[in-house]
Structure formats: C-alpha cells, structure tokens
Amino acid sequence: MPRQLSVPPFYQPKAFSPANSIGYLLRRANKLSMARAEAAFAGNEITFTQWIVLALVSNGTAATCAELSRNIGYSSGAMTRLIDQLEARDLLVRRRDEMDRRVTRLALTAAGHVTFTDLAAKVVDRWNEVLEDFDREDITRLIATLNRLVARLEAIEEQGS
16 A cells, blocks of 8 residues: 655656755765865875764764664675774774673774864864855754654665665
8 A cells, every 4th residue: 555645745757856856965965075074084094984983983873893884884894894994003992792792892992082083173174164154053954854864764774665
C-alpha cells in the first residue's frame, strides 16, 4: 500500500534539476567545503579526515571503528588504516570494552586532545569565513534543518526502505 502523504510532494519530475536537488546541493557543498578544509590542513601533522576522526571520538559521536565508518562513509578496511595511523602518532588508542570483549573502543590520548583542539581553530575559521554573509538565525535554521534531514534519513535507513 502506498504511503499516505499529508502534503503534496515537493518534487515533480518535470521541474526537477540540480539547481533544486537537495542531494546535488549537499554533495556540491560537501565537495567545496572539504577542499577548503583539506587545503587548510596542508602542512599539518594530520589530514582533515584524520582530524574529523579525532573530533567524532572526542565528542562521543563515534567510539568504534564501525561507528566511524558509518559516520564518514569509509569502508572498515580504510577506517582501520586511518585509525592505525592515528594510533602510531599516539593520538588515539584502542581499548577492549569491559562489558563485551569483542568490541574495541577508541579514545583520544592527551596528545590527541591537544591536536584536536589546536586544529579546531582552522575549521572554525574556514566556516566563519564561508558564513560571514549569513545571519545567526539563518545559520541556526540551516543546522536545525540539516539535523532533521539526517534524522529522517537515518530513520528511513533503519526501516530498510
């Protein structure tokens, strides 16, 4: 049985284009912002992607290799190599979960916390530059809308649709 919608669908095939496609615009914004961030990290001891891993572990968004893989879209093999690199630099450690020894949890070392914090200014500076023509209300609304979109996409994924 088709799903009943409370409002008419936003998109119609005849009017659909990259200029109004949320997927395309998100992908384009991500590509442009990643290029800026990666350039900001050039010459640093770690890459922007490695910094993202430190950020996700630091704030509790991800605590395992699998959670990191899901969050940034890396295969488990690629994520393992990235974690190996951070561990070799003494920025991250692996620890067996005390409740379930099959699970390996990740934690930042003291050096990892310092590196994450020191390099956060580069990310903040880049975003503040991009957002300088936006008012606080626009930024707050955009963040809320993107969080709502992510939550909806995650719910759909969990349903297996």
